[in-house]
Amino acid sequence: MSSSSADQDQSLATPATADDAPAAALRDQRETRKARVRFTGCAAIAVLAVLTLALLGPSGGSDDVASERMGIWLEDVTNQERTQGAPQQTVVNGWTANQLLDLISQQLESGAVTDNRPAVLLTLGVLLLALSMATTPRAGRFMEAPGLHAPRTLKGGTPPWLRSQESRARTATPDSSEESSGTA
Structure with a gap:
C-alpha cells in the first residue's frame, strides 16, 4: 500500500x-x-x-368555583372566630377540609375543569x-x-x-x- x-x-x-x-x-x-x-x-x-x-x-366554570370557594372560606373564618381552644379549631378545620374536598370532587365529576x-x-x-x-x-x-x-x-x-x-x-x-x- x-x-x-x-x-x-x-x-x-x-x-x-x-x-x-x-x-x-x-x-x-x-x-x-x-x-x-x-x-x-x-x-x-x-x-x-x-x-x-x-x-x-385549566379551563372551565371558574366563576362558579371561585364563588363557592369564597363561601367556604368565609364560613371558615366565622367558625374560627367562635372557637375556644385547639379541639374546637380542629373540628372547624375538619369541616372546612370536607367542604373543599366536596367542591373538588364536584369539579372532577362534572368535567368542568380541563x-x-x-x-x-x-x-x-x-x-x-x-x-x-x-x-x-x-x-x-x-x-x-x-x-x-x-x-x-x-x-x-x-x-x-x-x-x-x-x-x-x-x-x-x-x-x-x-x-x-x-x-x-
Whole structure:
C-alpha cells in the first residue's frame, strides 16, 4: 500500500477532481441549512412550550368555583372566630377540609375543569424529536462542524489531526516512508 492512512483521510477532506467540488459545496450548503432549520425549529418549539404553560391553564366554570370557594372560606373564618381552644379549631378545620374536598370532587365529576397542557406539551416533544431526527447528520457521512476548518469523519479511524507523530510513524511502513521522502 503506497499511501498512508493519513493521506486517505486527507483525500476525504478535499475533492479529488473538479467534478467533486460542486457536490462538496452542495453538501456543505445542505448541512448549513439543516443546522439553521434545527436551531429555528428548536427555538419555535421552546416558545410554543412556554406559551402553552402560560396561556393554556385549566379551563372551565371558574366563576362558579371561585364563588363557592369564597363561601367556604368565609364560613371558615366565622367558625374560627367562635372557637375556644385547639379541639374546637380542629373540628372547624375538619369541616372546612370536607367542604373543599366536596367542591373538588364536584369539579372532577362534572368535567368542568380541563387541562390540555400535557397533550400539547407531548405533541411539541414529538415534533422536537422528529425535527432532531430529520436534521441531525447521520453516521458514516462526511461532516464538517460549523466554525471548524478541519473536517472529521465518523467512520474509518481516527482523524489525522488527532493522531500523534508516534502513531503516524507506527502506521507508515519503511517502504512508504522512503517513497515519500524521495518524492518530497
